[in-house]
Amino acid sequence: MGIVLRRELASYFATPLAYVFILIFLVLANSFTFYLGAFYERGQADLATFFNWHPWLYLFLSAAVSMRLWAEERDSGTIELLLTQPITLWQAVLGKFLAAWLFVAIALVLTFPLWITVNYLGNPDNGAIFAAYVGSLMMAGGYLAIGSCMSALTRSQVIALILSVAVGLVFLLLGYPIVTEWASAILPQAVANGLASLSFLTHFEAIAKGVIDIRDILYSAMLIAFFLLATTVALDLRKAE
Amino acid sequence: MIKTEHLSKRYEALTAVDDVSFEVRPGEVLGFLGPNGAGKTTTMRMLAGFITPTGGKASICGHDVETDTLAAKASLGYLPEGAPSYGEMTVYDFLLFIADLRKLRGEVRTRRLAYVIGRLQLERVLAQTIETLSKGFRRRVGLAQALIHDPPVLILDEPTDGLDPNQKHEVRTLINEMAHDKIIVISTHILEEVEAVCSRAIIIARGKVVADDTPQGLATRSRYHNAVSLRLENPAQLAAARAAIAALPAVAEVEVVEREARLTALPKSGQTVLNALNELATRQGFKLEELHLESGRLDEVFRTITV
Numbered sequence: 441m442g443i444v445l446r447r448e449l450a451s452y453f454a455t456p457l458a459y460v461f462i463l464i465f466l467v468l469a470n471s472f473t474f475y476l477g478a479f480y481e482r483g484q485a486d487l488a489t490f491f492n493w494h495p496w497l498y499l500f501l502s503a504a505v506s507m508r509l510w511a512e513e514r515d516s517g518t519i520e521l522l523l524t525q526p527i528t529l530w531q532a533v534l535g536k537f538l539a540a541w542l543f544v545a546i547a548l549v550l551t552f553p554l555w556i557t558v559n560y561l562g563n564p565d566n567g568a569i570f571a572a573y574v575g576s577l578m579m580a581g582g583y584l585a586i587g588s589c590m591s592a593l594t595r596s597q598v599i600a601l602i603l604s605v606a607v608g609l610v611f612l613l614l615g616y617p618i619v620t621e622w623a624s625a626i627l628p629q630a631v632a633n634g635l636a637s638l639s640f641l642t643h644f645e646a647i648a649k650g651v652i653d654i655r656d657i658l659y660s661a662m663l664i665a666f667f668l669l670a671t672t673v674a675l676d677l678r679k680a681e
Numbered sequence: 682m683i684k685t686e687h688l689s690k691r692y693e694a695l696t697a698v699d700d701v702s703f704e705v706r707p708g709e710v711l712g713f714l715g716p717n718g719a720g721k722t723t724t725m726r727m728l729a730g731f732i733t734p735t736g737g738k739a740s741i742c743g744h745d746v747e748t749d750t751l752a753a754k755a756s757l758g759y760l761p762e763g764a765p766s767y768g769e770m771t772v773y774d775f776l777l778f779i780a781d782l783r784k785l786r787g788e789v790r791t792r793r794l795a796y797v798i799g800r801l802q803l804e805r806v807l808a809q810t811i812e813t814l815s816k817g818f819r820r821r822v823g824l825a826q827a828l829i830h831d832p833p834v835l836i837l838d839e840p841t842d843g844l845d846p847n848q849k850h851e852v853r854t855l856i857n858e859m860a861h862d863k864i865i866v867i868s869t870h871i872l873e874e875v876e877a878v879c880s881r882a883i884i885i886a887r888g889k890v891v892a893d894d895t896p897q898g899l900a901t902r903s904r905y906h907n908a909v910s911l912r913l914e915n916p917a918q919l920a921a922a923r924a925a926i927a928a929l930p931a932v933a934e935v936e937v938v939e940r941e942a943r944l945t946a947l948p949k950s951g952q953t954v955l956n957a958l959n960e961l962a963t964r965q966g967f968k969l970e971e972l973h974l975e976s977g978r979l980d981e982v983f984r985t986i987t988v
Contacts, residue, residue: 447778451770521765525754526782679731
């Protein structure tokens with residue numbers, strides 16, 4: 441698994457695309473924080489304006505990271521080479537997913553100047569910021585697992601991207617007040633709550649405020665596990681097409 | 682040993698491989714022949730553990746490909762159709778990656794890397810990314826990848842496709858060298874390749890095995906087996922020669938290529954025509970530019986069985 445992970449991560453950096461991606465991530469993260477989020481104007485020493493945008497940022501950027509995971513292997517035929525090596529399908533799926541996750545983690549770590557800035561300007565609750573970083577990383581994992589599964593369904597990276605954004609959007613919007621209100625109006629309360637609890641947003645909001653609830657972490661872990669399992673099923677069914 | 686028993690692969694509307702059973706033993710080079718879409722690649726993919734059979738069983742060195750997949754894969758070197766590899770990697774990094782997946786360590790890894798690089802003449806391109814290589818080099822990288830762990834079984838899907846004649850020769854020499862202690866299965870649609878490297882050939886058509894024989898054995902099934910082909914020095918004698926040859930008792934049929942002044946006499950089943958023809962030519966004064974005995978034409982056998 442480690443071998444697959446290493447190759448995959450190296451292949452991200454084999455093209456300038458990785459650097460472009462990280463640059464876009466940092467530029468967007470910062471501009472959302474400072475302009476749309478009015479970081480200075482709020483006058484508060486925290487990174488809420490930074491983390492609040494992450495669900496949207498990941499929606500597109502993690503899809504761009506995960507789209508090549510399997511679609512490219514299928515398109516070039518290397519999937520046949522990889523899966524006839526003495527490794528299990530599960531090792532391949534996990535190795536590739538972890539490489540994508542690690543890549544996003546690297547981009548996330550590179551936002552550290554924001555953390556330095558906020559510490560320079562005031563006395564933020566660094567524990568809360570750390571919790572929010574963990575929450576953000578878990579959410580990224582969820583998006584990437586969805587992307588991995590979508591990428592396994594097609595040999596076109598563009599289709600994988602579009603599918604990932606579409607499915608990611610569903611998981612995101614389920615937690616938006618406008619959707620949850622509408623859902624509780626027409627559906628039984630238990631179903632509406634259930635739907636809302638499937639959303640990234642519901643689980644991320646608490647953690648972004650610095651509250652690490654084991655259920656929120658568990659949610660992400662299960663979401664990742666579910667979509668990685670779905671990836672292996674999709675590959676098993678369609679790898680030779 | 683490779684063993685398949687009633688191996689089948691059905692898709693919804695299509696039976697790609699239908700009840701295929703065979704065994705291959707060490708020292709054998711099995712050529713897998715068949716028209717495009719006959720099920721060659723599907724069979725090889727099932728042996729390599731890439732797709733799962735819908736019926737029957739297959740095993741590599743005693744390891745069932747479905748229940749003991751990792752051990753089966755470990756004893757196998759596999760070149761997929763089209764020799765896919767990661768374009769953005771350099772040749773060296775790619776081979777290192779495969780060596781790691783194949784669990785080669787330390788001194789063994791160094792030695793095996795050096796061997797395949799030398800054997801497939803990859804020294805010159807080691808630092809190049811694979812996407813910048815010519816088709817021939819990519820194929821050689823694919824072969825190097827399949828050989829790196831010195832597996833007892835090699836399955837090569839069209840190993841010489843896209844190579845120039847020199848490179849083809851080189852790959853065939855390599856296969857012949859490895860043949861004595863390994864089990865090798867190659868698929869090809871180049872019939873001369875079967876004669877050059879294979880000790881046995883299986884022809885499949887529409888998913889079924891339609892012939893399983895040595896290349897020589899297959900050739901004897903040809904109408905041209907023991908046929909005699911001759912060329913006349915004087916094209917004007919063609920008509921007369923044709924009539925005289927056709928009148929010989931052992932001759933079943935005479936084929937003529939007028940442009941080359943060539944006649945081919947096909948014998949009746951089990952009979953020979955060479956001596957009779959020779960005598961006839963001397964008696965009637967036909968000057969011959971060329972005379973040879975055919976062992977049989979594989980392409981003709983191939984067409985007869987698979988169409």
